[in-house]
Amino acid sequence: MLRMAGIRPLVAGALLVAGVFAGASTALAQVTYVRGNDANPETLDQHKTSTIAEANILRDLYEGLVIYSAKAEVIPGVAESWETSDDGLTWTFKLRDAKWSNGDPVTAEDFVFSYQRILNPETGAKYANMLYVIKNGEKVNKGELQPSELGVKAVDDKTLEITLENPTPYFLQLLTHQTSYPVHKASVEKFGSDFVKPENMVTNGPYKLVSFVPNDKVVLEKNPEFREADKVAIDRVEFVPFEERATCVRRFEAGEVLSCSDLPAEQLQSLKDRLGEQVHVVPYLGTYYYALNNKRDDLKDPRVRQALSMMVDREFIANEIWSGAMLPAYTFVPPGIGNYEGGGPKVEWADLDPLDKEDQAIALMKEAGFGPDNPLELEISYSAGENHKNTATAIADMWKPLGVNVTFNVRDGSAHYSHLRDSDDYEVARAGWIGDFSDPVNFLQLWESDNTGFNYSKYENPEYDKLMDQAAAESDLAKREEILRQAEALLVKDAAVISMLYYSSMSLVSPKLKGWEDNIQNAHATRWMSISE
Amino acid sequence: MFGYVLRRLLGAIPTLFLIITLSFFLMRVAPGGPFDRERALEAKVLENLNRVFHLDRPLWEQYLYYLGNLARGDLGPSFIYRDFSVQQLLGSGLPISIQLGATALLLALLIGSVLGTIAALRQNSWVDYGVTAVATFGITVPNFVVAPLLSLVFGVWLSLLPAGGWGNGGPANMLLPVITLALPQVAVIARLIRGSMIEALRSDHVRTARAYGLPARMVVIVHAMRAACLPVVSYLGPAAAALLTGSVVVETIFGLPGIGRYFVQGALNRDYTLVMGTVIIIAVFVVVFNLVVDLIYAALDPRVRYD
Numbered sequence: 001m002l003r004m005a006g007i008r009p010l011v012a013g014a015l016l017v018a019g020v021f022a023g024a025s026t027a028l029a030q031v032t033y034v035r036g037n038d039a040n041p042e043t044l045d046q047h048k049t050s051t052i053a054e055a056n057i058l059r060d061l062y063e064g065l066v067i068y069s070a071k072a073e074v075i076p077g078v079a080e081s082w083e084t085s086d087d088g089l090t091w092t093f094k095l096r097d098a099k100w101s102n103g104d105p106v107t108a109e110d111f112v113f114s115y116q117r118i119l120n121p122e123t124g125a126k127y128a129n130m131l132y133v134i135k136n137g138e139k140v141n142k143g144e145l146q147p148s149e150l151g152v153k154a155v156d157d158k159t160l161e162i163t164l165e166n167p168t169p170y171f172l173q174l175l176t177h178q179t180s181y182p183v184h185k186a187s188v189e190k191f192g193s194d195f196v197k198p199e200n201m202v203t204n205g206p207y208k209l210v211s212f213v214p215n216d217k218v219v220l221e222k223n224p225e226f227r228e229a230d231k232v233a234i235d236r237v238e239f240v241p242f243e244e245r246a247t248c249v250r251r252f253e254a255g256e257v258l259s260c261s262d263l264p265a266e267q268l269q270s271l272k273d274r275l276g277e278q279v280h281v282v283p284y285l286g287t288y289y290y291a292l293n294n295k296r297d298d299l300k301d302p303r304v305r306q307a308l309s310m311m312v313d314r315e316f317i318a319n320e321i322w323s324g325a326m327l328p329a330y331t332f333v334p335p336g337i338g339n340y341e342g343g344g345p346k347v348e349w350a351d352l353d354p355l356d357k358e359d360q361a362i363a364l365m366k367e368a369g370f371g372p373d374n375p376l377e378l379e380i381s382y383s384a385g386e387n388h389k390n391t392a393t394a395i396a397d398m399w400k401p402l403g404v405n406v407t408f409n410v411r412d413g414s415a416h417y418s419h420l421r422d423s424d425d426y427e428v429a430r431a432g433w434i435g436d437f438s439d440p441v442n443f444l445q446l447w448e449s450d451n452t453g454f455n456y457s458k459y460e461n462p463e464y465d466k467l468m469d470q471a472a473a474e475s476d477l478a479k480r481e482e483i484l485r486q487a488e489a490l491l492v493k494d495a496a497v498i499s500m501l502y503y504s505s506m507s508l509v510s511p512k513l514k515g516w517e518d519n520i521q522n523a524h525a526t527r528w529m530s531i532s533e
Numbered sequence: 534m535f536g537y538v539l540r541r542l543l544g545a546i547p548t549l550f551l552i553i554t555l556s557f558f559l560m561r562v563a564p565g566g567p568f569d570r571e572r573a574l575e576a577k578v579l580e581n582l583n584r585v586f587h588l589d590r591p592l593w594e595q596y597l598y599y600l601g602n603l604a605r606g607d608l609g610p611s612f613i614y615r616d617f618s619v620q621q622l623l624g625s626g627l628p629i630s631i632q633l634g635a636t637a638l639l640l641a642l643l644i645g646s647v648l649g650t651i652a653a654l655r656q657n658s659w660v661d662y663g664v665t666a667v668a669t670f671g672i673t674v675p676n677f678v679v680a681p682l683l684s685l686v687f688g689v690w691l692s693l694l695p696a697g698g699w700g701n702g703g704p705a706n707m708l709l710p711v712i713t714l715a716l717p718q719v720a721v722i723a724r725l726i727r728g729s730m731i732e733a734l735r736s737d738h739v740r741t742a743r744a745y746g747l748p749a750r751m752v753v754i755v756h757a758m759r760a761a762c763l764p765v766v767s768y769l770g771p772a773a774a775a776l777l778t779g780s781v782v783v784e785t786i787f788g789l790p791g792i793g794r795y796f797v798q799g800a801l802n803r804d805y806t807l808v809m810g811t812v813i814i815i816a817v818f819v820v821v822f823n824l825v826v827d828l829i830y831a832a833l834d835p836r837v838r839y840d
Contacts, residue, residue: 040614042613042614042615043614043615043616044616045615045616050570050572121581121584122581122585123581124581124584124585124586125581126568126574126578126582128575128581129575129577142577193615193616196616213625213790214614214617214622214625214626214790215626215788215789215790215794216698216699216789216790217698240698240788242788243798244786244788246681247684247785247787250681250685250688250696250697251688251695251696253696254688254689254692254695256688256695256697256698383571411564411565412801413565413569413570413571413801414563414564414565414567414569414801414802415563415564415565417565417570417571417573418564418566418569419564421573453573453574453575453576453579
């Protein structure tokens, strides 16, 4: 009795308070979009950024030379037009009359300053390499040249000229990335790295920053100085970080957030049953793979690697372990990527009957000298996580008919990835790659022999490197695509890596939220959306 | 008394120093660094970052550098949350953790002692068994079950309270997290009070009080309670330190911006300075609350004196 007496007034009080809040928000008649985000942003400095959570927020705060439309097509942003020189090396952008949130005009000089800042080694930019395509970009970032020697120049206030190292057909794609957004030069000079604080931040996008409390929320409000402010329907955005995906689902079902940016994969089926069309599962630019250390004695032989790859039942892993949150993959570059309309090379064994596949794989192992009497001992390294564990366990089971004995090595993320980077004693290792821009090069460059930090398979094939160099120098898009496909075919032939799954992006979107267009980049700027009651 | 407090606080300094040194080096034993994530970094970029954060220096130099900053009251920049210093992060999160923890603690004390006392007075009755059952339940059901359940029932199904979020500390937002935090404490406190109350009720001074003909309520609340409180007070020292420095589970499930998460997030991300900062806060809380407990003990038990 005592307990009940204690709680009732409390609940009543809570209801009263909730009522007052609800009353207050209708009185203001402000349209607020409470938006679930992947995680806390680690920074709101576009030059230190590296995560998807940051990309989602910065996309609302800033506008680059070009931007993504609601469907993630590249459309003009601050630049109203551009032209390229015949050799494809010089790009001239004509800027429109755009303003910063404090009323200053956005000038070509702002962009020059920004690109010099991100490549300056003292900035400590995680994604500086995104702009290595700009002439001298890499040298500036290595401290070999001064930032002023970067190939970016302001011809006048409204004309920006960028010179590249090589013709880069995906250059515009790169410019949609948050690292290419401008910073307001005067604020950065005045406040230094504190220019990102709400009281100091000056933005040129549809929204400006109101507050940022880590683990609570990031609040944005409409920027009245934005060039298309009259077309922005939502007044206020609150980005709420959800490291625990299930928490977002509960708040979504309680009507407290209007969208979730990721979902707990293990609940996908039950969510689909319960929430139907509000669950969006969309192909995404990412590949989940197992790197095979090509330098290890046991895995040196491409026949062994191919046998291992053939035995992996991708459909089972995608549908049963990942509940359809992933798609089966046989090649490394995900479908739907830009400049690769023809898709990846054909993998001949992919459509074989499972029993034939098994026979062929066993035969390959036998040729390589492995079998029941001489079993192959392999260690799978993976980063901690329920689905990673289940995947590794299933694969160990799938490899049993080949006489492969598997042991596991589990580490937390940081330890796992530093191990892949710094050591060469691992054998099979889980990894994933999410594309930064929509071009096959972004995926295929991982397997160049000089890309030591990323080439976890330690794949080394001079022919592959040569094809990648050829593709970099080729400005004819059709020819370039063909060269890249040949390169990927080599990757398949050598079984350098087990391409296993393509990622999907998973979101919950309330029917109240209009204008959300599913797209492969999973880019959804708030400016394209509106809320209906 | 004042001298005692001063001596205790001075005595805590070497302890803290030892904790800081041990944590600093233990953390560096863990493989990987703050910039090793699923998305690998370009070698050159990593080098730039290591230089910016002094990670390219020998470890002893980094240790001295950290101690030097600490002596000036600077906990350093966070390796992961690059727009904030560790002070700023802890400064915005700690008040929230304290607010939640203190409310939960008070609630638990209130409900726990009432339940425990009732159980002791009605020993071996159905009330007593009921309280024991509730207490066992409170201790055995972990908070990662209680928290989502409460959020699901009151937030999603009944729509009475927010399913999560801090909402600038509104009472509606605090209610469910506070209940989750308080539940196991209610259980522990009720059991402790019940045990010590039964003992106290049989003690000589309570019998004397009864013999004087004091009203039963007076005997229980004033005379028996004072003695029955002692085990709870010793329990409360570490319990308060743990509650006030936040709970990673409750903060993650309800999405609250306290500091409980920083310890785990920091450790997994190898955010060295942030982990050090939380370690220092927790250590200081433990030292201070142990001292407070000893002082309260002296106030409650006339046999204990600190001179």
